[in-house]
Amino acid sequence: MKKVVFFAAILILALSCKKDRNDVEDLTPVDLKTKVLVGNLTMPWELVYGPDGLIWFTEKSGKISRLNPSSGQVSLLHTISEVRMQGEGGLLGMALHPNFSTNPYVYVFYGYGSSYKNKLVRFTYGNNSLNSAITLLDNIPASNNHNGSRILISGDKLFLTTGDAEDLSTPQNINSLAGKILRLNLDGSIPSDNPFPNNPVWSYGHRNPQGLTLVGNRLFSSEHGPSSDDEINIIEKGRNYGWPNVTGKCNATNETAFCNQNNVAESIFEWTPTIAPSGMTYYNSNYIPQFKNSLLLCLLKDSRLKQLVLNDAQNAISEVKDFYVGEYGRLRAICQSPEGKIYFCTSNGSADKIVEISK
Template sequence: MKHLNSFLTTLLLAATTPLAAQTPLPVLTTFPVGATTVTVSALTTGLTVPWELVWGPDNFIWMTERGGRISRVNPTTGAVTPLITLSDVATSSEGGLLGLALHPDFAVSPYVYVVYNYTDAGGTYLEKLVRLTYANGALGAPLTLLGNIPATSTHSGSRLLMLPDRTLLMSTGDAQQQPQAQNPASLNGKILRLNLDGSIPANNPTPGSRVYTLGHRNPQGLVQSPAGRLYSSEHGPDSDDELNLIEPGRNYGWPTVEGYCNRPEEQTFCAANNVKEPLTTWTPTLGVAGLTYYSSPAIPGWQNHLLLVSLKGARLTDLALNATGDAIPTRTDYLSGFGRLRAICVSPQGRVYVATSNRDGRGSPAPTDDRILVLENRDFVVTSTATPAAARLQLWPNPARHTLTLERPALGEDAITISDALGRRVQTARFAAGQKQVVFSVEGLKPGVYLVQNGSRAQRLVVEE
């Protein structure tokens, strides 16, 4: 409990304190996005095939490298803090340590989920989903949640994505066993949905099955928009890389269908098998990889768009979405000249972080590769969240277990709202007329991090078990 309380304190400080003023990094290049100038710089260098970048609740970047290392990267200084190197990761061509996701209630459930390739006692190359525990600045206590997934040195996937309902999506490739993508009993060529303990959600499309969607070749990107739509990028063969809108229970066609349902035999298959066509495709292929959703006003031309990075295409592609998020009217390419690009994430301040993959055996590494690049609008002013102590909403104890006391510094709005980490309102209260302090129970709230608001004033709250 001691290390957990320490972590809660650290997380609260990170959540309520803006990042320190950053000395501008040397500019590598710039490019325009509408009227905005986007500056590109290198946050950190000397990496080896970074595979995943995730913005964490501690305001650090959590990174996997294909050889087995998991690290936290300081987005201000670029310092890389290794947390663990997984000894049973088996790298082979495209295989190794792949996707990563953090538990949505990380303050009280400090779990890190990773997927990677390994070799069993009989020498068989496989893939598994593992949960690690973060404590005292390191990762340990590995627990396999799902294993024995057939794998080869190519077409392993695999991205992980937490959903708001506390379930986990995991993409898998066909492992060069193409018919398995259409086999509902196989875990290959799928997007899977699991509970956070590895069990099967009761409301999956097929009862008793982890399969969420089928008919995939090698999904390499996975993201959810604020409106709840799911998108995935997928490698095609020599043609038809795809950007798909993911809907539960749908079939995405592989290996019978490549790209759209536009050949007679494809049209017949699509009509009979509930096939969902991609939103857009690329021929020749780009090797589409990491995918994110951009919602920040920092770069207005990208706001409410998808951003996609590619390996063979070696570019960043802006995918504009229509108002309902189910069509891509335009796509625009940026960021050439840095080689293969695999992973991408966005900070709350609107900075975009992109990892190169030039040391993966298929690129031409520069002396400083691999790198994490920062793309930002340096003219955008991030509004400070700092508030003078005399004007802050005060609350205690924090963390809380039973009751919470709130004190407002001056009379103003009476309403109090408590929202969870996903922005859902979970409790309300009021100051009585002329009242400065109020006490109420939090025993009905699940352990986790919450936001307490009174008018324009807000404070983070941690509820403990």
């Protein structure tokens, strides 16, 4: 009997060692390949990998299109005629309902009107077109600069980033929709468990957040600073992120008192000089093992894709790596396929591209 137990233990140990070796082999870096799928776009702003296996994308002029990543064919779905491009404004963020087959809703954010405003609108998809536009949230301050706006859906809640619209009085005012991360139900109503009653504000004190992604149950954002302190933040319910009184950490004499009095959440990572961070996604696929447990961040000013490796607790950045430095110009948005391929778009103003990263 002792011999049986002994050999069983040896077998379990051997299988465990084999599993460990396989885990190590799974993390071996692979060679990356890039391919331009389409190269004649004008200021694409958002990429979403749809349940139909196509890449849905917006262009600032008001176009919503789909790209077949296998053939490179682009099909225009809809042009929103009331979109008004003004400076950084226009048709920006987009998200699809998580149960798209039964609720074929497309959520978009755009600027419009002579008295420039932003709004969140829901379309219904059917017969290769978008119809039945319903405004879910309106009168969001807009400006030439600092409009946000990334949309993320988690479960039955929609998160939306808004910029300060170049008005420093808005971010600290919880009754303004500018300089915030907002949280809504998918029908546009305000969740009963939001931090401020009958208010879509989830967090405040933001300057111009343009990236938003989930890591487990943590919500991460990327945010443009002024002449210093571009930021990565972990977004918490009801927290103040400091702008315009604080940039980056609470490490200046005039910032400390404000932080202590206003429950300010410090950024977890900053860049000075600024790099202009935009779209961001969390990557944890085995397809490209060297990108596992990382935030992949698009940079505008610094014209590259940046990998931010997270620590095991996923609450800090342990390593930073750069890819495609200056190769494609300004990068705006990023998404990935269920297989693990990565797609990003450029933002150079003309002849913009959607690029695939594969192995």
